[in-house]
Amino acid sequence: xxxxxxxxxxxxxxxxxxxxxxxxxxxxxxxxxxxxxxxxxxxxxxxxxxxxxxxxxxxxxxxxxxxxxxxxxxxxxxxxxxxxxxxxxxxxxxxxxxxxxxxxxxxxxxxxxxxxxxxxxxxxxxxxxxxxxxxxxxxxxxxxxxxxxxxxxxxxxxxxxxxxxxxxxxxxxxxxxxxxxxxxxxxxxxxxxxxxxxxxxxxxxxxxxxxxxxxxxxxxxxxxxxxxxxxxxxxxxxxxxxxxxxxxxxxxxxxxxxxxxxxxxxxxxxxxxxxxxxxxxxxxxxxxxxxxxxxxxxxxxxxxxxxxxxxxxxxxxxxxxxxxxxxxxxxxxxxxxx
Numbered sequence: 001x002x003x004x005x006x007x008x009x010x011x012x013x014x015x016x017x018x019x020x021x022x023x024x025x026x027x028x029x030x031x032x033x034x035x036x037x038x039x040x041x042x043x044x045x046x047x048x049x050x051x052x053x054x055x056x057x058x059x060x061x062x063x064x065x066x067x068x069x070x071x072x073x074x075x076x077x078x079x080x081x082x083x084x085x086x087x088x089x090x091x092x093x094x095x096x097x098x099x100x101x102x103x104x105x106x107x108x109x110x111x112x113x114x115x116x117x118x119x120x121x122x123x124x125x126x127x128x129x130x131x132x133x134x135x136x137x138x139x140x141x142x143x144x145x146x147x148x149x150x151x152x153x154x155x156x157x158x159x160x161x162x163x164x165x166x167x168x169x170x171x172x173x174x175x176x177x178x179x180x181x182x183x184x185x186x187x188x189x190x191x192x193x194x195x196x197x198x199x200x201x202x203x204x205x206x207x208x209x210x211x212x213x214x215x216x217x218x219x220x221x222x223x224x225x226x227x228x229x230x231x232x233x234x235x236x237x238x239x240x241x242x243x244x245x246x247x248x249x250x251x252x253x254x255x256x257x258x259x260x261x262x263x264x265x266x267x268x269x270x271x272x273x274x275x276x277x278x279x280x281x282x283x284x285x286x287x288x289x290x291x292x293x294x295x296x297x298x299x300x301x302x303x304x305x306x307x308x309x310x311x312x313x314x315x316x317x318x319x320x321x322x323x324x325x326x327x328x329x330x331x332x333x334x335x336x337x338x
Contacts (some may be wrong), residue, residue, distance in 0.1 A: 065090075154204055187259055209242055249288070250288045257282070284312070287311070
């Protein structure tokens with residue numbers, strides 16, 4: 001069996017196991033809902049956020065994602081499909097738990113900070129959304145295209161996001177606060193959600209770009225027994241996955257940027273101000289539009305395109321965090337502590 005192709009023996013086509021996992025997820029969500037329902041009667045405005053169950057639930061989700069990262073690396077190195085199945089299961093469970101934590105955080109902030117807010121307005125919440133979106137996008141691609149070897153590269157990015165999220169929690173950035181007036185807009189919610197799905201897709205594309213470079217280097221060196229040749233898909237397949245991730249992320253990010261301009265007009269009376277965040281968002285769009293232009297015109301291919309996706313994600317990361325740190329401007333909905 002080709003190790004990067006997952007057949008019926010790897011767990012993808014086991015209907016009974018899939019039904020069991022789905023049933024366990026439903027039971028888990030119901031139990032979490034019951035816990036939250038019972039806990040809401042005990043909430044009061046002065047309660048320490050660390051004492052709230054949903055804060056601990058977010059921590060459990062992060063632990064699951066860290067465990068999944070370790071297992072994905074083990075799968076890539078050893079080629080063990082059983083390890084790969086456990087890695088996928090932990091990633092799905094971690095993402096599901098994170099979604100539940102985000103939704104219930106919304107409910108609990110309603111009780112703690114009337115009126116409540118959709119949990120998309122501080123950096124801790126945004127990093128949680130980024131991790132969840134990245135994992136879900138990758139898992140869909142893993143299921144559809146039946147390969148999980150590149151998951152190690154994706155989950156390393158998620159791991160770094162989780163570490164940053166833990167650091168934010170250690171600097172009191174996880175506590176939800178009151179929402180300012182300009183953030184109480186459905187345009188803002190759609191803008192942030194679309195932006196972070198785009199970020200997640202770009203992260204997956206960058207991870208595929210790294211996987212492409214690792215595989216290409218192994219082929220140049222002629223290492224048929226190495227883990228890259230044994231575990232990673234062939235270059236054409238990795239390139240296709242990288243392309244599809246950008247094909248998902250770019251339209252969503254561009255749409256989110258447009259919705260952000262509508263929100264800007266509603267909040268401040270102008271569509272575009274050329275402040276750093278807006279300028280770098282436009283640069284992100286130009287970078288990935290250039291990717292498609294170079295690909296279509298045949299000006300770039302292979303490793304050069306892989307590097308382009310990695311550089312593009314670097315620009316995306318600066319758009320998200322760099323501008324916030326150096327000159328946040330009107331987008332300073334949360335700060336990075338010194």
